[in-house]
Every structure is written in C-alpha cells, then in structure tokens.
Amino acid sequence: MILRGKAHRFGDDVNTDYIISGKYKFKTLDMKELAKHVMEDLDPDFYNKVEPGDFIVAGRNFGCGSSREQAPLAIIHANISAVIASSFARIFYRNAINTGLPVVEVDTSAISDGDELEVNLGTGKVTNLTTGVEITAKPLPEVMIRILNDGGLASHIRKHKGFALED
C-alpha cells in the first residue's frame, strides 16, 4: 500500500496523555468525538489542520505512557494515515497494529513540518517528496503484517477463530 500526505512534525517522547488526554478518554467510546482532541496539548489547532491522509511524524519513543487504545483509535479517526517515528513505545506499537493504524519506524531527522511524503508500507520506503531524500524503515515482523492484513486483531480472531500466526 502506498500512502501520500503532509508531515505534521512533533518531537521526542510524545506520550499518550498528549495524544489523547485522560480527561476525555474515560468519557466516551465515540472515537469521532475523541479525535477532535488529538494532540491538543501540543497543538490546540491540530485536528483542524489535518487533511485526510496526512502523517504524524515524531522523534523517539512515540506513544509512551498509558496503554490506552484510544490513542491509536483517535489518530485513525482524525484521518491520519500512518505514524512515522524514530522509535515507538512498545504498547502503543502493538495497539496501533491491533487497531489497524500503520506505524513506520525510521530515522525521522530529515523530515520537517509540512514536507510532502510518500510511504510504501510493503517495502518500508519513505520518500520525502519535498527534499528528495529517501529512507528505508525496518520491516514489520511477519506476525504484525498478518494482523494488519486482516484489518486488525479483532477481525483476525474472528476470521481464524483464534490466533493464526503461523502457516
């Protein structure tokens, strides 16, 4: 799958409280409503700035903090197509795959706010269309590709009536 969009640049250690504050997550299961508050402590205008298909680009340790799955879900519902970061916190990474949000782990130092990017999820290649720089990500483990291909873990379990991680 090839994705194209604009980079919204954030720094290191973007925690789940910044992605979606605890004060909202407990209130509702309505992800559209939560999506309006995505990243608002870091950028109050973020939700309105995003064009469908844009990327969140961050530094190290994206998604650290709580295990709230509202974080990747709210990002998906804010119409972000993928998160690209130098590294991810472990639980966020799993939750993203489980809920069907593509995550790309790659050195993001050559990506600035507003750069146009093209991301090939199959090969892990990220092309910065603004600067012409190409970077290649670590491939996802096979297990995660299977889950993403099934549309997330819930549909994986439904489809296979349990885990089907090996042939």
Place this chain on the structure above:
Amino acid sequence: MGKTIIEKILSAHSGCDAAAGDIVLAKVDYVMGQDGTSPLAIKAFREMEVDKVFDPAKVAMVIDHSAPSPNEGVSALHKLMREFSGEQGITLYDIGEGVCHQLMPERGHVGAGDLVIGADSHTCTYGALNAFSTGVGSTDLAAAMATGKLWFKVPETIRFECNGVLPPGVFAKDLILYLIGQVTADGATYKAAEYAGEAISALSVDARMTVSNMAIEMGAKAGLMEPDDKLKEWLAAHGRTDWNPVWPDPDAVYHQVLRYDVSNLEPQVAKPHTVDNVSPISEVAGTPIQQAVIGTCTNGRLEDLRIAASILAGRKIHPNVRLIVAPASRTVLLEAIKEGIISTLVEAGAAVVTPGCGPCVGTHNGVPSDGENVISTANRNFKGRMGNSNAFIYLASPATVAASAIAGEIADPRVYFTK
C-alpha cells in the same frame, strides 16, 4: 545457553525454547482490565464474535480509574462492565475495592512464575512477585479473554544490580526514580528489566512492587525480580501456596548489566513534565507546592500510609496545601483505620478519598488549577496528567510528600528519620 527470568517464563508458557528475539504464542494465567480500557475490550470481544471468555475464573475487571463515576458518560461505561461481568461470570471489582494493581496481588490472582496481562501499562507491577506481567491494549485484552493466549516478542533483559543499604528516609521510590533518571524514559524500550542485589532483597514485597511498577517509565515491558523466602511467605499470606519460582541462569545472556551502590542515595524527585527529569532533593527543596497526593498503584499501600502518618502525626499540613490520600484498596483502608493511621492523617488535614486511582489520571478527586505545583507519590508527571496541562507535577516518595505537605514546599524528609 543460559536464560533470563522472562525467557524461562515465556518458554514454559509457550512450549517453545524461547530466546530473546523470538515471537511466541503463550498461554496466559490471568487477564485484567480496568474502567479506562475494558469498555473498548468488550467492544473488540464482540467484534471477535466469541461467546464466552476462555475461563471466567481467570478474568477480572476493575472499576478504579474514575470511581465512583464523576459523570454520566463514565457511568454508562461502568454499567457496560457490570453487565458484561455478570453475563460472563468473571470477577468484577466495583468502586471502592481499590486500584487494579493492588487488587491483583492482594487477592491472590498472581503467583511466582505466572504470566499475567492487564490492559493497563503498570501491569508490570507484579514482576516483584516473580511473574511476567505486562500491559497491553484493549484489543489484546479481548484476544486474551477470547483465546487464553497472546503473542509476545521475547525481549532482551537489562539487569540492574543494586547493592548497599538505603539510608534512613530514603525508600524504594527514591531508588526507582534514581534508576529511571539514569537510564531515561526510553532506556529500556522493548526490553525487560531484572532488578536484583542486596538493596532489592532488603525491601518488603510491597516496596518491591513500587520498583517494578515504574519499569514502564523506563520503557520496559516487564520489571522482574528473583524469588525468595520473603516472597514465598507473602504469597502464602495472600492465598497462593503454590510455588513455582523462576531464577535466571547464572550464564543468562543480558543486553546489559548495570551496577549501582545505593548507600549514599538522597531522596529523589522527578520534576515536570517527564519522569526521567530526576533531581536529588537538595536541588529542588524549597519549591512551593499547593497540592500533595499520597496514593496510587505506586505508593498507596499500607506501609506507604504508615510512613506518611509517622511524619504527619501531631503535625498539621501547611495552610496553603491540600493533602489528598487515596488508599490503594479497601483492605489497605481497613488496616489503616485499625492502626489509627487514617485518624492521624485526617487530624493533620488530609482529605481521604475512595480507594482507587484517586486524582492520578485527572478524571476527578483533585484536578489542580493553572500554575499550581503538585507533589505526588504517583508514577507519572506528564503535562496534563492530572487533568490540567497548566499545572506542574513533581513525583516523590510518601515520606517526601508528607514532609512537603507540612512545609508548604518541597522538603527533605530525612529530618524525620534521624534517631
């Protein structure tokens, strides 16, 4: 080749000879969700089109984060949890029972060598009980409820050998804050931590949980400790007479072995807005505070309240300070009442709230105002964590928080401990 604790537990639960880097499908011994994560897990469970949880005796849901409910949105989610628990015959810990990470060990749901998952990041707490326990999201929780299994990448392990004797007035919380400051907030990402050495053995099992609880604040997947007689007795006292201790092999392969001597450690404080922004107390003493919090899954246990009460006994909190105390569980509260700890704290000026998460995560029970400083025994000080992104949160031990509540500013608790 020798194995670490986590490699052994994942081998035993997957039937594979698991080594760091492998991906395994492992059986889980117990599964837990709280009120911030269970509603989404119930939704995902329905999407999986599974009728029944794998084993109702091995699943619990805990209403602790916003308990009692502060608004009708939360009430609807709590209701959903109650209905699901009734339908599935699983354990429900309703409001007032306590914080999930206190209830799981206290009610005998965790034993040595177990594999436990919880939809809460601080599930790593039970590493202190020699269990591999880790936090997952709601969909993982649903998958484990449905199948009794979950996949794991076997992590490498960083071993922290802590030797020496903690000085008076310096506690497990200071030790773990110090270690996080040393390795940073992502220093152990994708790794497991093993905490060992005489400074760890000397801690009570309750204090060990404070250390394992914060493994996630260095990014770790688990914060494991070796088993010993103290643990065996503790588990037996909490209904777990089965005993399957797991030691690392002497020739286990570690990513890193870090050695520390804690003999000269000062009380430590994590400053806003990251947990690894740690200073010794001498550098932050004198910072004015408006709110002090004692509680949470990190430091809301009986011995924490006991330490705070020993400092607050016969004294009053500063007129500019609110002190909020949230005991970690109903059992802790009852014991603290029997010991007279609660009267001591209330006489000193504390507001005692329902056992549970209290004000830790900003849903209720003490949201600070703009520009205010809070000193708390919790594990996170992120901007906005307590419900106001214009407040400043400092993290410290119960002793430091109690001393600061009296002084109206961050204060060194060691003056209360010199004989």
